[in-house]
Amino acid sequence: MRHDDRQTYRRRKIGDALKRFREDLGLTQGAAGRLLERSQASLSAYENGHRAIRRRDLKHILDMYDVTDELVRKRLLSLAAQGRQSGWWHDFNERLEPGVLDFAALESDATHVRAFGAQLVHGLLQTEEYARAVISSSGTALRRTSQEIETDVKFRMNRQRMHDHQPPPEIAVILGEAALRQRLGGLDIWRRQLLRLVEMSERPHIAVQVLPFAAEVHPGSDGSFTVISVVPEGLLDVVTVHSMTRTWYVDEPSDVDHYLRTFDRLQEIALSESDSRVTIERIVSEA
Incomplete structure (x- = not known):
C-alpha cells in the first residue's frame, strides 16, 4: 500500500466527521459529490480516511455542509494541516x-x-x-x-x-x-x-x-x-x-x-x- 493510501488517526477523525456532517444533511455520497462538484470516489476516500485532504478543500466542504461551529472547524482544519506534513517517521x-x-x-x-x-x-x-x-x-x-x-x-x-x-x-x-x-x-x-x-x-x-x-x-x-x-x-x-x-x-x-x-x-x-x-x-x- 502506498503511504498516501494509508489510514492515519487524523484522516480517520476527519473522515468520520465528514461522514457525520453529510448524513446529518440527509445526503448520499453521490448527492454530496454533486453538491461539492467532486467524484463520489474521492469523497469516499476522504470519509474512509484513505486520502489526505487539503486544508482549503476541507474548508470548502465544511462551508458547503454549513458547519459553523468554530471549535469543530478549527480542530478539523488543524488536523488536516498537520496530516499533510512530512516527518522523519516516513x-x-x-x-x-x-x-x-x-x-x-x-x-x-x-x-x-x-x-x-x-x-x-x-x-x-x-x-x-x-x-x-x-x-x-x-x-x-x-x-x-x-x-x-x-x-x-x-x-x-x-x-x-x-x-x-x-x-x-x-x-x-x-x-x-x-x-x-x-x-x-x-x-x-x-x-x-x-x-x-x-x-x-x-x-x-x-x-x-x-x-x-x-x-x-x-x-x-x-x-x-x-x-x-x-x-x-x-x-x-x-x-x-x-x-x-x-x-x-x-x-x-x-x-x-x-x-x-x-x-x-x-x-x-x-x-x-x-x-x-x-x-x-x-x-x-x-x-
Missing part, C-alpha cells in the same frame, strides 16, 4: 506497522505529553541500550528478527527528537517504583538509565515524578497510558494505550477526561519532582 514506512508510525506522528506534533509508566521507563526518556533491552525482552520480540528489533530501537531513539523542538512540548512523566528498580539489561545499563532520568528531569520542559511502593491504592493500577495534546490550545487530546500487538486510541471527551483526572490524581499521590530526583539518585547509590 523513513520507516516499509519497515513498521502504520499504527506505530501514526503514533509517532501524533507524538511529534504534541504540545503536551502526560504519561504514566507502571513497569518501564517511558520511551521518550530511555537510553538506547535500555531501549534495546526493553524491546528485546518484550512480547513482540518473540516474532521479530534481530534486524527488526534494531529498527525498533532506531525508531524509538528518533522519537526523542521532540526534545529539540523549539519550543519543546511540555512532558510530565510519572513512573512506578518498579520501573526504577527492575534492572533491565544488567546493572550497568540500568544504572546509566537512571542517571539519564535524573539528567532529563532537570530540563525545564520535563517533569518526572516517582510513584513509590508505599503509595496508597491508586487509579494507575489498571496500567500504563499516555495522553497527547496534538493541536494548539488543547483542542484535541488523545489517549494512547499500547498492547503487544497494537496501539489503541481513546478520544471520546468523557473517556479522555477520565484519563486526565486519573493522571492528576497520580500526580497528587506521587513524590514531588525534587523528592523523585533524590529517590532515583538514592536507588542508584544503593546498587
Whole structure:
C-alpha cells in the first residue's frame, strides 16, 4: 500500500466527521459529490480516511455542509494541516506497522505529553541500550528478527527528537517504583538509565515524578497510558494505550477526561519532582 493510501488517526477523525456532517444533511455520497462538484470516489476516500485532504478543500466542504461551529472547524482544519506534513517517521514506512508510525506522528506534533509508566521507563526518556533491552525482552520480540528489533530501537531513539523542538512540548512523566528498580539489561545499563532520568528531569520542559511502593491504592493500577495534546490550545487530546500487538486510541471527551483526572490524581499521590530526583539518585547509590 502506498503511504498516501494509508489510514492515519487524523484522516480517520476527519473522515468520520465528514461522514457525520453529510448524513446529518440527509445526503448520499453521490448527492454530496454533486453538491461539492467532486467524484463520489474521492469523497469516499476522504470519509474512509484513505486520502489526505487539503486544508482549503476541507474548508470548502465544511462551508458547503454549513458547519459553523468554530471549535469543530478549527480542530478539523488543524488536523488536516498537520496530516499533510512530512516527518522523519516516513523513513520507516516499509519497515513498521502504520499504527506505530501514526503514533509517532501524533507524538511529534504534541504540545503536551502526560504519561504514566507502571513497569518501564517511558520511551521518550530511555537510553538506547535500555531501549534495546526493553524491546528485546518484550512480547513482540518473540516474532521479530534481530534486524527488526534494531529498527525498533532506531525508531524509538528518533522519537526523542521532540526534545529539540523549539519550543519543546511540555512532558510530565510519572513512573512506578518498579520501573526504577527492575534492572533491565544488567546493572550497568540500568544504572546509566537512571542517571539519564535524573539528567532529563532537570530540563525545564520535563517533569518526572516517582510513584513509590508505599503509595496508597491508586487509579494507575489498571496500567500504563499516555495522553497527547496534538493541536494548539488543547483542542484535541488523545489517549494512547499500547498492547503487544497494537496501539489503541481513546478520544471520546468523557473517556479522555477520565484519563486526565486519573493522571492528576497520580500526580497528587506521587513524590514531588525534587523528592523523585533524590529517590532515583538514592536507588542508584544503593546498587
